[in-house]
Amino acid sequence: MKRSFKFIYMLLIYCFLYIPIAALIGYSFNNTEYSMLWQGFTTNWYRDVLHDSNLWVAVWHSFYLAIAASSTALLIGTLAAVSLCRYEFRGKSLLRGLLFVIILTPDIVLGIALLILFSLGSLALGFWSLYFAHVTFCIPFVVVIVLTRAKGIDPNIFAAASDLGANEIQLFWRIIVPMLLPAILSSALLCFALSFDDIVISYFVSGPGFEILPIKIFSMARLGVSPKLNTLCSLLFFMTFIIVCFSHWFTQRRKA
């Protein structure tokens, strides 16, 4: 294949991926409510979004849900990964199988399964139902990422630590956690993003009392395109791009 062909092909795919986003960002600065034609530059929509306290409540909800869910998933997942790596126990393959199935199950199935569980258990849909659901779908990702890293560690390192007098707790905090830190950090980032962005599962297990951002955007989008939504989405893109590029730069620098 010719070089130029390769270049053009990649460019086209990137265009496909980025044009909708670029257009959205463009519109968010367009000084008109209805037309898609350029009517001049404005930041009015941004002012609108920034002053919409309803929106910020949803952002705040999503944010602390994501923090709560990912830290819980991180704790449970890391402990589980360490156990899966270091110990033999009954039901180990069942546990692995379950993690595997949860990753592959379509979100919608997990969503309605949890909805049924919460309804039968009379748990009101709100923060807690969302929290349990998000922790559940985040755990397998933490386990996979941390376990992959843990398996790369020389098992003699653990043996050496206990040989030198470390008990299980000391071994965990002084050896395992520091050595797994890169994997823990990247799964933290992934969990936060998964939780912050999730729509399918949240759609089933959220209640009117606790509105989160993706659900809010979904219900706004169902009513049609609006400049305010354009602006909100653009802001989210900016935020994501900054965070992802920063963390990429950070990991590259660590490697170097």
Add this chain to the structure above:
Amino acid sequence: MKPKLHYFSVGLIATWLGVFGLLSFLLMVVISFLQQDPDHIALPYFTFQNYIDLLDPMFLKIFIKSFYVAIIVTGGCLILGYPFAYILSRLPEKLQNISLLLLLLPFWTSSVVRSYAMMSLLKTKGLLNTLLLSMGIIHQPLQILFTPTAVGIGLIYNLLPFMILPIYVNLERFDIALIEAARDLGAKWTTVFRKVIIPLSMPGIVGGATLVFLPSMTLFFISDLLGGAKSLLLGNLIENQFLMANNWPRGAATSVLLTLIMGAGLLMYWKRTKNKEAEHEAFL
């Protein structure tokens, strides 16, 4: 040895996944065999009715449509994604990293946000129509939004990386010497592609197809946003049973069916890759 921490960790995850994973799935299966009642979740009478209902022509039509969409989307992702994955895997490492970052960057935002972006691009007075009209390629705005085509585009837009990544990982691993050997033996470029590269990247293709096919039957919100009122996907069917028709047993039965389709797909995948254990191991 007294690994107390280990009992604590295993107990913790076993309890969590036992309740929220296993128990909830089991309850879903149980509900799918119970009688429907509009005022309750279900009535405690055993019945196959919910599964028999799914054979109703109205539902069958949705199944077939959803399958059709999923096949088109999977095919579309493969056609767009395979060459991309191939080119990507042959780039110098530095360029590869940046290209991957660029590929994945949009996917760190919510898929609702991305679907909304696609929605505003495709709408009658959207950028696409405005551009095409002003360039004189079309004389009337195209009605793309709220058609199955828009749903297809939206699904491909959302699922493309899930096709590209497994193929890329697969292609990146395999030895370029194989291609050179085939070329050396006098094979034409097209022959090399057909007989060497495609068969060798088959696990990646199957993996990618699995990751695209299932979601493209279930991502109901994309169909809600881009397909308008028409329920196109199996996901919409489930959504409606739960949130509109209030027929949970039937919704549960649909989900069980979906899970079975997933199970069948996985089984096929495992049979293909033969070495089950290794594959499992590699995944976890």
Add this chain to the structure above:
Amino acid sequence: MSKNIIELHGISKSYDGQMILDDINLTVRDGEFLTLLGPSGCGKTTLLRMLAGLEKPSSGKILIDGRDAAGLDPQERHVNTVFQSYALFPHMTVFNNVAFGLRCDGVDEEAVKTRVTEMLRMVRLTGYENRKPAALSGGQQQRVAIARAVVKEPIVLLLDEPLSSLDYRLRKNMQIELKELQRKLGIAFVFVTHDQEEALSMSDTIVVLQQGKVVQQGTPREIYENPTDISVATFIGESNIFDLVIEEANESELKITVESISYTVRNPAHFKTGDKIHLLIRPEDTRVYHRSEIETTEGLFQATVTQVIYKGTTVDLILKLPDGKRLSATEFFDEDNGEDVTYTIGETVWISWPLGWEVVLPYET
């Protein structure tokens, strides 16, 4: 007579029905350098890990310093290990690696600093305190691993093939350093290796393990000069082996024929007439003469030189007997007796050995 610091009684270990260690009885005396020698897969590392408490025996009893170690976790034993891969903590500095064990015991920082500094001085790593293990050479990492284990003042130091990943020269130096360290510390070392040369040069006692069993235990000299069976003999050092049948035997002497020449050798172990035996002659005990060097060829047999390998201090010869059998011989440059050690390929030479230096072992298939 120093006391026994470790005693193993009837230790066995099996994995999935496969016997790794079979009825091991062993004692380690205070201050001795004991080597577990054997080919890979003989169970020596498993045995070492058992002493460390990292593995449990399937049956049998381990006494450490007179205490039954069955219920003791690794952290409760006064035994520390130097691992083959060093297993240094990659995220810690050299200082923190060495300090790790002391800190786990809750030693106060003041004392930690003194002891770690002293320990690093002892292994000549002063000035490297703040380096990470990745920034050290193989030999330096090795010394950190030793310091880290020794700083805990164990009663026994276990070393699992600690020198195997070093290059030849470094390995030689480390052998001397380890030996010196052991003398300075005065504690027992249990050293695992598959390298017989290393075992012979460092140990007070060698325990030869094969297929999970102790086949011989003794000083390096006993092991080398009086191997108790053919597997030990062939594993340790090279040997020329003749398979023979005893023609006549009494309590003290055996009559045998080697290459058509009759010899009478000492009967070491009640062999009887008609017993099949292996006769072992070490290459350095094999004497090779030019025809001009000897007056008579009586009691000597003939061979042809097929290879000459010059080794600096010795010349190694590969010889072929008339029946096609190969022998090896090592000749030392000895300026005093004026022996001629220049050989040419194809030359006919005459072979003998000092009677009594041979080893006679029962025949094994």
